[in-house]
Amino acid sequence: MRHFFPTFAASVLILAANSALAHDYRAGDIEIGHPWTRATPPMAKVGGGYLELTNTGSVSDRILGGKSPVAGRVEIHNMEMTDGIMKMRPVPEGVEIPVGETVQLAPGGYHLMLLDLKQPIAAGDMVQVTLEFEHAGTIDVELAAGPIGSTATGHGDAASSSHEGHE
Numbered sequence: 001m002r003h004f005f006p007t008f009a010a011s012v013l014i015l016a017a018n019s020a021l022a023h024d025y026r027a028g029d030i031e032i033g034h035p036w037t038r039a040t041p042p043m044a045k046v047g048g049g050y051l052e053l054t055n056t057g058s059v060s061d062r063i064l065g066g067k068s069p070v071a072g073r074v075e076i077h078n079m080e081m082t083d084g085i086m087k088m089r090p091v092p093e094g095v096e097i098p099v100g101e102t103v104q105l106a107p108g109g110y111h112l113m114l115l116d117l118k119q120p121i122a123a124g125d126m127v128q129v130t131l132e133f134e135h136a137g138t139i140d141v142e143l144a145a146g147p148i149g150s151t152a153t154g155h156g157d158a159a160s161s162s163h164e165g166h167e
């Protein structure tokens with residue numbers, strides 16, 4: 001057993017590292033890829049949530065919103081250009097995920113909005129969110145928090161400054 005145990009511990013660590021890298025979920029026929037968020041300034045009351053949704057089923061579905069222990073409420077928002085200004089607007093009807101397609105919730109477009117944050121989000125946090133779908137039901141996922149201003153690929157974007165003006 002003395003020889004066995006260290007080997008076992010090492011393989012558990014490798015498994016844990018791999019699943020953290022993959023960071024995917026499935027709710028019914030909906031595949032959820034790399035949910036992430038970014039750190040917020042100390043006094044911020046809102047944060048964004050971003051992910052990829054793929055419909056592998058035969059019925060169109062819809063992400064309707066969600067909830068989170070760190071936020072008063074979670075809504076779906078969209079960024080839209082109005083008179084040359086990027087504005088955010090709640091989308092209570094949610095976002096359709098057509099059969100066989102992948103929909104991105106990403107900076108500059110549709111996103112999850114965490115409102116009334118109870119505490120700032122720090123880089124490295126795993127923020128728990130329960131997502132709600134019309135057909136696939138609910139699922140708990142964790143948003144991996146990148147640094148302030150980060151995007152999925154690691155560089156800043158124009159959408160983040162618009163977020164600070166929200167509400």
Ligand SMILES: [Cu+2]
Nearest residue numbers: 077088112113
């Ligand atoms: Cu928003």
